[in-house]
Amino acid sequence: EDYLDRNTGITYKTDKDFISTGKNTVVAPAYYLTIPYFGNMVNSLRTFPEGKRNCYTLKPRQGKNQNYYVRAFFYYGNYDSKNQAQKFDLYIGVNYWETVDVRQQTYYSIIHYSVTDTIYVCLVNTGSGVPFINGLDLRFMNDSPYRSMNGSLLPRVHADLGGNPTQSSSTIRYTDDVYDRIWWLGNLNDAVSISTETNIDIQGSDNPCRLPVEVLRTAVQPRNGLNSLSFNHTLLHIENFTPEFLVYFHFAEIEQIAPGKLREFTITLNGLKYGPFTLKYLKPLTKGPYKLQVQEDQVGFSIDATLRSDLPPILNAFEIFELGPLPDSPTNQAD
Numbered sequence: 001e002d003y004l005d006r007n008t009g010i011t012y013k014t015d016k017d018f019i020s021t022g023k024n025t026v027v028a029p030a031y032y033l034t035i036p037y038f039g040n041m042v043n044s045l046r047t048f049p050e051g052k053r054n055c056y057t058l059k060p061r062q063g064k065n066q067n068y069y070v071r072a073f074f075y076y077g078n079y080d081s082k083n084q085a086q087k088f089d090l091y092i093g094v095n096y097w098e099t100v101d102v103r104q105q106t107y108y109s110i111i112h113y114s115v116t117d118t119i120y121v122c123l124v125n126t127g128s129g130v131p132f133i134n135g136l137d138l139r140f141m142n143d144s145p146y147r148s149m150n151g152s153l154l155p156r157v158h159a160d161l162g163g164n165p166t167q168s169s170s171t172i173r174y175t176d177d178v179y180d181r182i183w184w185l186g187n188l189n190d191a192v193s194i195s196t197e198t199n200i201d202i203q204g205s206d207n208p209c210r211l212p213v214e215v216l217r218t219a220v221q222p223r224n225g226l227n228s229l230s231f232n233h234t235l236l237h238i239e240n241f242t243p244e245f246l247v248y249f250h251f252a253e254i255e256q257i258a259p260g261k262l263r264e265f266t267i268t269l270n271g272l273k274y275g276p277f278t279l280k281y282l283k284p285l286t287k288g289p290y291k292l293q294v295q296e297d298q299v300g301f302s303i304d305a306t307l308r309s310d311l312p313p314i315l316n317a318f319e320i321f322e323l324g325p326l327p328d329s330p331t332n333q334a335d
Contacts, residue, residue, distance in 0.1 A: 005039040009175040012041050012135065021054045022046040027077025033105060037173045037182060041135040042075040042105055048123055048131045053091075055122040062140045064117045067147050069179060072121065073135035075105040086129030091122040092152070097324075100131075107182065110324070111146050111153035139180060145208045145248075145289070146179075152324040153246065157233065158183045159318050162193035162218030174212040183215065183317075188229050191220040194314065196254040200282050207284040209248060211317060216252040216284055219316040227305040229315055232298055243322050245299060246289035250317040253279035257311065264306045265313035270299070276306050279314075289321075 004011045026044045027033070033042050048054040060068060076086055090097045090108060093116075098108045100123075112119065119138070123131035146153055160172070163185035170185050177183075187193065195218045202213050222229055249267060257263060266275035269290050279285055292299065299320060303313040 003040075005041060007036040007039045008173055008180075010039070010137075010180070012039075015046060015056070015136070018056045018058060018136075019046070019054065021051060022048045025079050027075065027079050028081065031077040033075060033077070035105065037171050038073065038075070038105060038107075039135075042073055043077065043134075045075070045077070045079060045132045045134045047079070048125070051125070053122050053124050054131065055120045056136060058119040058121065058136075058138050059117060060114075060119065060138060060140060062142075064114055066114060067141035067144055068112050068114055068119065069109065069137070069139040069141050070112050070119070070121065071107055071109040071137040071139075071182075072100075072133055073105075073107045073137075074100055074102045074132070075134050076102045076132070079132075080130075084129065086132065087126065088129060088131040089124040089126050091120075091124055093120050093122075095152075097152075098154075099126075109155045109182075111141060111144075111148070111155070111321070113148060113152065137180070141179065144179070144210075146321065148323055154322040154324045155181070155319070156245070156322050157318070157320040159186050160184065160215045160218065161186060161188065161191075161220045161315055161317055162195055163214075164193075174214050177212045178210045188220050188231055188315070190223050190226055191229055192223055194219050194221055194254060196282075198254070198282060200252050200254070200284065202284060207286065209250065209286055209319070211250055211284065211286075215317050216250065217254065219252070219254055219314045221314045222312045227309075227312055228302050229304075229313055230300070230302040231318075232300040233320065234298060243294055245292040245294060246321045246323065247292055247299070247301065248286060248288035248290075248319040248321075249301075249303075249315065250319075251277070251279055251285040251287070251314065252283065252316050253281045253314070254316075255314075256281060261310040262308065263311040263313070264309040266304050266306060267301060268304060269301045270294070
């Protein structure tokens with residue numbers, strides 16, 4: 001049945017018009033989940049015990065040659081009372097997307113440039129468990145700066161810095177986020193949180209990534225006496241593959257700086273320095289995307305105060321996307 005999810009504010013449609021195979025079931029009562037950012041849809045699922053490949057057929061009204069944000073949710077919930085981890089592959093069209101390895105609730109996202117009017121999301125049985133899916137989101141990315149015309153973007157980190165993770169979750173969705181990103185509420189090493197209740201102008205061209213105001217109202221800065229913020233992220237990826245990444249940095253000055261004082265900083269990303277940058281009070285600033293090729297398994301950056309800066313650097317949010325090549329073209333619609 002269609003239903004409005006009160007946690008996310010999203011109306012979910014039943015999947016019966018998008019796929020004709022598989023069986024509907026629910027998670028075991030003892031495994032029922034109440035995680036706000038997942039919503040209630042993870043407690044029911046469609047399983048595919050038959051066939052090697054089962055596909056959802058999505059026909060967005062905006063049609064082809066557009067960017068779409070596709071997100072698939074998975075939660076085993078011991079629905080078959082076997083208590084077994086499940087592993088299978090996820091494809092978008094004819095192209096490999098991810099290997100789903102489900103031990104607890106998880107999700108996979110992709111920003112997909114569709115050259116056809118129809119988008120197929122397929123679950124492929126690889127012999128390591130029965131494929132299943134709990135929920136599927138498709139969102140039109142109108143005028144989005146997140147784009148890869150010759151492949152796809154795989155969101156790896158949406159980090160909302162300075163926010164307060166709860167005991168039950170360090171992840172949040174904001175109902176006014178037009179791209180409905182799932183944000184990690186975090187901090188950086190040797191950093192402290194700062195925040196404001198004042199409104200920030202998010203409507204103009206200064207906010208191309210359409211960040212919700214809640215993301216920009218919090219930030220981190222170095223602990224007393226330090227002049228640098230740093231982040232290192234270990235990435236898991238296929239062996240013998242050198243991935244490329246796009247990194248976006250999001251700033252907003254949320255402290256009223258005394259006249260004559262300066263906050264100025266640079267960004268150093270895997271050895272390359274960008275800047276210097278300054279901020280205007282309550283005005284967003286996005287820098288990037290910076291392209292990054294990673295030889296090792298580490299993505300690292302630092303935000304450093306310049307020598308003439310009176311104040312330490314701040315950072316409100318950042319996002320990391322992996323550039324995913326889509327090597328196989330779908331069949332031409334005219335064929």
